Amino acid sequence: MRPLPRDAAARLAASVPGPDFGHVLLAHIRTAASIANFGAFYIADRARPDPVLSVWSGEMSDYWFNRNARTILSNPFLRDDIASRIEAAPEGGLAIEHWHPPAHDPRAPIYARDGVIERVTVSSRTGRAGFLSFYLRGAEAGPIRAPDLARLKSVLPLAHELIGLRHRIVGSEAFHFAPRASATALRERNVAGFASLSMREAQVCDLIVKGISVAGSALELGVSENTIRTLRRRAYRKLGLTSATQVVALVLGAGS
Numbered sequence: 001m002r003p004l005p006r007d008a009a010a011r012l013a014a015s016v017p018g019p020d021f022g023h024v025l026l027a028h029i030r031t032a033a034s035i036a037n038f039g040a041f042y043i044a045d046r047a048r049p050d051p052v053l054s055v056w057s058g059e060m061s062d063y064w065f066n067r068n069a070r071t072i073l074s075n076p077f078l079r080d081d082i083a084s085r086i087e088a089a090p091e092g093g094l095a096i097e098h099w100h101p102p103a104h105d106p107r108a109p110i111y112a113r114d115g116v117i118e119r120v121t122v123s124s125r126t127g128r129a130g131f132l133s134f135y136l137r138g139a140e141a142g143p144i145r146a147p148d149l150a151r152l153k154s155v156l157p158l159a160h161e162l163i164g165l166r167h168r169i170v171g172s173e174a175f176h177f178a179p180r181a182s183a184t185a186l187r188e189r190n191v192a193g194f195a196s197l198s199m200r201e202a203q204v205c206d207l208i209v210k211g212i213s214v215a216g217s218a219l220e221l222g223v224s225e226n227t228i229r230t231l232r233r234r235a236y237r238k239l240g241l242t243s244a245t246q247v248v249a250l251v252l253g254a255g256s
Helices: 008-015 021-029 062-073 076-088 108-114 146-170 183-188 192-196 199-209 214-221 225-239 244-255
Strands: 037-043 052-058 095-099 116-126 129-138
Touching: 008 021, 008 146, 021 037, 021 052, 021 146, 037 062, 037 076, 037 146, 052 062, 052 146, 062 076, 062 108, 076 095, 076 116, 076 129, 095 146, 108 116, 116 146, 129 146, 146 214, 183 192, 183 199, 183 244, 192 225, 199 214, 199 225, 199 244, 214 225, 225 244
Parallel strands: none
Antiparallel strands: 037 052, 037 129, 095 116, 116 129
């Protein structure tokens, strides 16, 4: 039996949970205009913005992409810039911006080193969460002209939504650590505060380490989002912590 034919949107949607998602999505974006790399910063709670690099793909190596992201996220001005762009997006809608770094911007030397001259960003927020996806133009392609920008604006809303869907399903790729770095394993080994966690609380912590949101955790464990929030609060209290970031640091430190 022959498989049913798929249009481009269906192929993209089918790739969302797979390992080749970035490659497939970037190929689709390049049908509109030349883009060297793309990525996304995700904020789980806009009241306490703590951006993480969610997904990325392109010509730049994983090492340099993550190194650049760490440099950007360690700068308070740049972290605030990500949060403010997300906050400025209309509720339930998108904000699309075409931008290149002025000489005084902290990103200018990063862009110059990596041969990037411009970017297009798409920002959105829904409920407490929000994210910004960015699409980098290489110097060899030249500045983005009006026709290129128009074509990009026709494909980037779908790209942005699929990136958000992948984050909700798979979690942040920046937090996909080795299996030994898990709260469940530390609980089973009776390590410090982890021994006091219930199995469910440990599972919730494991999902935090993977960068999976409250909504994604609820789907994964088959419970309500309120139950996930309650389990998180209980785990924080038992571990003496106050945030998901601290959970990640503690699990990685204890598991190393």
